[in-house]
Amino acid sequence: MRGLAAGNWKMNGTKADLAEVADLLKAHSAPACDVLLCPPATLLSRMAEAAKGTSLAVGGQDCHAKASGAHTGDVSADMLADAGATHVILGHSERRADHGESDVMVADKVTAAQAAGLTTIVCIGETEGDRDAGRTLDIIGSQIDGSLPATCEAGKLVVAYEPIWAIGTGRTPSLDEIAEVHAFLRNQLSPRFGDGIRLLYGGSVKPGNAAEIFALPNVNGALVGGASLKAADFGGIIAALSAA
Numbered sequence: 139m140r141g142l143a144a145g146n147w148k149m150n151g152t153k154a155d156l157a158e159v160a161d162l163l164k165a166h167s168a169p170a171c172d173v174l175l176c177p178p179a180t181l182l183s184r185m186a187e188a189a190k191g192t193s194l195a196v197g198g199q200d201c202h203a204k205a206s207g208a209h210t211g212d213v214s215a216d217m218l219a220d221a222g223a224t225h226v227i228l229g230h231s232e233r234r235a236d237h238g239e240s241d242v243m244v245a246d247k248v249t250a251a252q253a254a255g256l257t258t259i260v261c262i263g264e265t266e267g268d269r270d271a272g273r274t275l276d277i278i279g280s281q282i283d284g285s286l287p288a289t290c291e292a293g294k295l296v297v298a299y300e301p302i303w304a305i306g307t308g309r310t311p312s313l314d315e316i317a318e319v320h321a322f323l324r325n326q327l328s329p330r331f332g333d334g335i336r337l338l339y340g341g342s343v344k345p346g347n348a349a350e351i352f353a354l355p356n357v358n359g360a361l362v363g364g365a366s367l368k369a370a371d372f373g374g375i376i377a378a379l380s381a382a
């Protein structure tokens with residue numbers, strides 16, 4: 139399955155940072171994997187313009203479940219698509235924590251985004267407490283059940299496993315732990331969606347650990363935060379995925 143290297147710029151980046159995108163495109167004009175960058179909404183149109191005619195896709199980091207209306211500060215899936223997005227990250231743990239997003243809310247967003255034609259990257263992951271208590275697979279299983287709507291389309295679904303304690307911390311689970319969760323996810327998803335759903339690992343992925351993570355079964359790419367901000371770092375991850 140073709141891999142996906144997805145970068146999440148989070149609340150980072152102004153138009154000066156589009157220079158990183160130009161550098162990335164120069165160094166990786168024809169990668170052997172799909173490459174996606176999800177900038178803040180303010181940069182989406184500009185980045186989509188810069189990516190036109192290249193292999194780079196751009197996406198949003200969240201969307202509202204409604205198509206339009208009185209929701210100050212929010213952005214709809216149609217608006218993301220109109221700005222040039224083909225993908226959207228949904229249910230990131232920072233959205234779940236900072237904005238109280240529940241599985242039900244995430245599922246509604248998935249429905250809206252897929253209806254707008256976007257590919258949805260649905261994020262799930264356990265806390266450190268969950269892992270220490272041996273509850274990881276229970277938590278992952280219930281998040282996946284709750285966050286994917288009944289109407290979820292296989293062709294527009296990517297799932298990202300992101301242990302919350304590994305995000306932005308420089309810590310990662312062991313390779314066996316990542317492989318265990320990804321095997322579990324594959325078993326959960328295959329009966330419903332077939333074997334073609336891309337499963338991304340996220341949480342402190344960097345050029346130095348990417349190759350060993352991409353060598354694991356059922357790891358089809360990464361969702362990358364900090365290391366997606368600089369062309370050199372993200373480029374190293376793209377190179378590792380291209381070689382996997």
Ligand code: PGA
Binds near residue numbers: 308
């Ligand atoms: P990180 O973030 O790569 O900075 O750990 C990952 C994510 O939140 O998607």
